[in-house]
Amino acid sequence: MKYLEVMTREEKVAAIRAAGNDRELLNVLLNLQALSARSCLDGETIALLAEELSVSDGRIRECLSFYSMLNTEPAGRYVIEVCASAPCYLLHGEAVIKSLEAHLNIRLGETTADNLFTLRTTNCVGACDLGPVIKIGDTLYEKMTGEKACVLVDWLRKQAQEEGIE
Amino acid sequence: MSRNWLLEPAPVLQLAEYRAAGGYTALEKALAKTPGETIDEVTASGLTGRGGAAFSVGRKWLFVYTAEGEEKYVVCNADEGEAGTYKDRELLRNSPFKIIEGMTIAAYAVGAVHGILFCRGEYRWLQGLLRNALGQAREAGLLGKSILGRGGFDFDIELVGSAGAYICGEETALLNALEGRRGEPRNRPPFPANSGAYAKPTLINNVETFAIIPYIFQVGADAFSSTGTKDSTGHKLLTLSGNIKHPGVYEVELGAVTIRDLIYGESYGGGTADARPAKACHFGGQSAPLAFPEQFNTPVDHLNFKAAGLSIGTGAVVVLGEDVCLVDYCRKVMEFFVHESCGRCVPCRVGTKRVTEMLEQLLTFHVLPGFTDQLEAAARAAAFNPACGLGKSAFSCLLSAIGNRRGEFTAHEDLICPAGKCGGRNG
Numbered sequence: 326m327k328y329l330e331v332m333t334r335e336e337k338v339a340a341i342r343a344a345g346n347d348r349e350l351l352n353v354l355l356n357l358q359a360l361s362a363r364s365c366l367d368g369e370t371i372a373l374l375a376e377e378l379s380v381s382d383g384r385i386r387e388c389l390s391f392y393s394m395l396n397t398e399p400a401g402r403y404v405i406e407v408c409a410s411a412p413c414y415l416l417h418g419e420a421v422i423k424s425l426e427a428h429l430n431i432r433l434g435e436t437t438a439d440n441l442f443t444l445r446t447t448n449c450v451g452a453c454d455l456g457p458v459i460k461i462g463d464t465l466y467e468k469m470t471g472e473k474a475c476v477l478v479d480w481l482r483k484q485a486q487e488e489g490i491e
Numbered sequence: 492m493s494r495n496w497l498l499e500p501a502p503v504l505q506l507a508e509y510r511a512a513g514g515y516t517a518l519e520k521a522l523a524k525t526p527g528e529t530i531d532e533v534t535a536s537g538l539t540g541r542g543g544a545a546f547s548v549g550r551k552w553l554f555v556y557t558a559e560g561e562e563k564y565v566v567c568n569a570d571e572g573e574a575g576t577y578k579d580r581e582l583l584r585n586s587p588f589k590i591i592e593g594m595t596i597a598a599y600a601v602g603a604v605h606g607i608l609f610c611r612g613e614y615r616w617l618q619g620l621l622r623n624a625l626g627q628a629r630e631a632g633l634l635g636k637s638i639l640g641r642g643g644f645d646f647d648i649e650l651v652g653s654a655g656a657y658i659c660g661e662e663t664a665l666l667n668a669l670e671g672r673r674g675e676p677r678n679r680p681p682f683p684a685n686s687g688a689y690a691k692p693t694l695i696n697n698v699e700t701f702a703i704i705p706y707i708f709q710v711g712a713d714a715f716s717s718t719g720t721k722d723s724t725g726h727k728l729l730t731l732s733g734n735i736k737h738p739g740v741y742e743v744e745l746g747a748v749t750i751r752d753l754i755y756g757e758s759y760g761g762g763t764a765d766a767r768p769a770k771a772c773h774f775g776g777q778s779a780p781l782a783f784p785e786q787f788n789t790p791v792d793h794l795n796f797k798a799a800g801l802s803i804g805t806g807a808v809v810v811l812g813e814d815v816c817l818v819d820y821c822r823k824v825m826e827f828f829v830h831e832s833c834g835r836c837v838p839c840r841v842g843t844k845r846v847t848e849m850l851e852q853l854l855t856f857h858v859l860p861g862f863t864d865q866l867e868a869a870a871r872a873a874a875f876n877p878a879c880g881l882g883k884s885a886f887s888c889l890l891s892a893i894g895n896r897r898g899e900f901t902a903h904e905d906l907i908c909p910a911g912k913c914g915g916r917n918g
Contacts, residue, residue: 350671352652355612384672391673393830394612394655410574411777412732412809414823448657448827449574450613453732453809454739463615 326488328362329370337373347378354388354395359462363399363440393447401436401443403481406460407469409446410453418457422446424471428478441485442478495742496706496726497699502585504620506627509588515633517708521596522641529600530556533704535712537724542568542660542697543776543804544880545793551694554684555601558692563603565594565646566688566695568665570611572657573776574827575807578728579698581740583610583617586702587624591648593701595638596708598646601694606634606648609669612655621650657831661879662687662695664833675835676879699728720746723792727806729753734769734812736761746792750774750782753791754810763812770910771811771892775804777824778884780891781811800891816912817899821889822850828885839882842873846889853903854913863900867893 332340344356357374358364366374366389375382389395396404407413407422422433425444429437436443452458455467459474466477503509521529534549555563567590571579582590594606608625610618625648628634638644651669653659659668663677666687687693703725707715716724723745731753732738737760741753754760754769763769772782779802782789789799796803811820825847832839849866852858867890874886893900899909 348649348671349651351612351654351668355615355652355654387673388654388671391675391833392612392654392656409823410827411773411820411823412575415733415809415811415815447613447655448830449572449576451571451577451580451611453575453577453730453807456732460613465616 326360329357329360329367330362334369334373337370338377341370341374341377350378350385351388351392351395354385358395362402364401364404364443365396365399399436399440402441402485403461404443404445405474405478406445406447406450407474408448408450408452408456408458408460410449412449412453413456413458416456418469420471421457421459421469421474425474425478428475441482497582497586497589497702497728498740498742499585503588504624506588506624506631506633513709514588514705515592515639517705518592518596518599518633518639520708521599522639522644526556526600526602529596532712533600533707536707536715537712537719537722538700538703538707538715539723539793540697541699541703541727541806542571543573543778543802545803548696548700551684551696552597552600554682555603555692555694558685560685560692562605562691563601564605564607564688564691564693565598565601565603566607566609566665566669566693567594567648567698567701568609568660568662568695569614569698570609570653570659570665570668571698571805572611572613572660572831573778573805573807575730575732575773575809576776576805577730578740578806580614580617581728582698582702583614584620587621588628589702589705590698591624591628591634593704594648595633595646596704597694597696597701599638599644601692603694604645604647605688605691606646607669607688608648608650609659609665610650610652611659612653615652618650618652625650656833657827658833658879658881661881664879665695666693673833675833676881678878718744720790720792720794722794727791727803729791729806729808731760731808731810733773733810734763734765734815735810736764736766743791746790746795749788749790750808751787753808754787760808760810763810765812765814767813769810770813770815771817773807773809773811773824773888775802776807777827778881778887779804779807780887781817781895783895802887814910814912816908816910817892817896818850818853818903818908819910819912821892822847822854824888825850825885832882832885836878836882838873838875839877839879839885842869842877842882843885846870846873846886850889853900857906858904860901860904862904863893863897866900 539545659674668674870886
């Protein structure tokens with residue numbers, strides 16, 4: 326997989342066209358964001374997308390700043406979202422956050438120095454029967470404990486090394 | 492308790508399997524009626540919206556039916572975001588064809604040509620399955636031109652995904668989101684029935700509402716309305732979570748079980764996970780009031796819930812154990828709304844923030860006597876006039892907690908936590 330950050334202009338246009346049609350802008354934005362090593366759309370991609378859809382940059386940026394799954398600032402390759410809504414909180418989701426903070430050596434909301442992980446909270450992802458829940462990309466990891474979350478992080482780091490992202 | 496209508500023992504993801512079990516006979520029955528008779532059937536069933544507002548489905552359909560304009564839309568709201576709610580997830584992943592058939596019947600009734608399945612971004616993992624189901628229906632001629640060979644009945648459904656925003660469960664915010672705009676609520680009027688998606692007349696119903704529609708046509712409105720109570724007919728999905736032994740989704744006949752049955756009944760929650768009595772139960776979602784043990788004998792139907800000052804809402808049942816500090820829990824709920832407020836109107840944007848700050852103050856500092864009254868007054872003031880229903884209901888949990896357990900809040904004024912939670916300052 327080639328990341329948005331290293332694509333040429335032409336490759337970006339091709340990626341934009343493959344990301345979906347103009348009736349589903351939000352899905353297109355999520356699909357493109359998933360191609361970014363920093364989980365964030367750069368200015369050039371936004372401009373090219375605006376051109377493709379014949380809308381202004383502002384129309385796209387106002388969506389990026391509104392929806393919680395879309396980022397406006399560069400983040401890590403893997404954005405670890407720990408559910409902070411009441412049901413997961415009651416099942417001690419806070420403990421998962423504490424373990425991850427210690428394991429990644431960052432605070433909630435920060436990104437690791439190697440730009441691999443960002444740790445943040447999310448609101449309900451609809452898996453309250455299996456909480457506490459972590460969401461990374463489109464994948465849910467259920468019935469989490471601090472220990473399991475750290476194993477997951479190590480596994481993702483290994484994966485990233487094999488893929489050659491550093 | 493009659494058999495389940497909504498929950499399947501196993502996922503039905505192949506159209507052939509769905510049809511073999513009687514799928515699409517409901518659409519055939521609907522097509523044998525006129526659109527007006529179809530709406531009458533839904534009205535007679537007494538079905539109310541399952542998304543939270545519990546508005547009469549038949550009346551809603553009638554609004555769109557009578558609205559003037561070509562190219563009407565039928566939109567399925569699959570953007571459940573109320574924490575503790577995952578009933579739509581179960582239906583989407585197990586019974587996509589029930590939802591598609593329900594939407595198709597609705598389209599026939601109101602005269603719609605476009606369908607949109609608006610699915611929350613958090614359920615992107617489900618969208619492949621849904622696109623596949625839509626494809627199967629299209630291939631079999633159950634979506635597209637001349638459905639079931641009925642000339643002139645054209646209807647197709649496209650899947651549109653959101654990107655994470657609780658507010659988009661609100662109808663008009665949802666419409667902005669599905670057009671690829673910021674999901675802020677629109678001013679009303681015009682109402683979606685007259686000017687909704689792309690300014691066309693639009694019917695919006697919840698996943699569970701559409702999923703139950705085929706059943707109404709299979710058994711008939713009379714059989715349907717004979718279950719449940721007079722004002723709350725049929726079954727409802729409830730999702731148990733929090734401090735509970737058997738979390739999961741349960742289908743209940745409205746009026747047939749009490750909150751106590753749900754939490755402690757062996758065929759439901761089976762009691763709390765720590766086997767101690769529950770301190771409270773957050774029924775209906777984050778935007779609903781808390782239910783306390785003295786209210787646990789309330790049967791789950793709209794009339795009884797209303798009389799008890801409660802709300803069935805989305806059907807979320809979050810159980811709070813004895814060790815939960817209500818002030819802390821309310822702060823958590825308010826933080827949810829601070830994050831999810833769309834920011835358009837001041838009472839909601841600023842009110843949620845200020846009330847959260849006051850709760851933090853109460854949890855951290857020694858405050859003057861009377862602080863709880865100020866907190867209550869602030870919450871009431873903020874809940875008075877936000878632009879949409881979600882802002883109004885953001886403070887229900889806090890207000891019900893203060894109303895029913897004022898002592899726990901006033902104790903915190905003196906740095907005492909009766910639950911022994913906040914920083915070791917035990918009561």
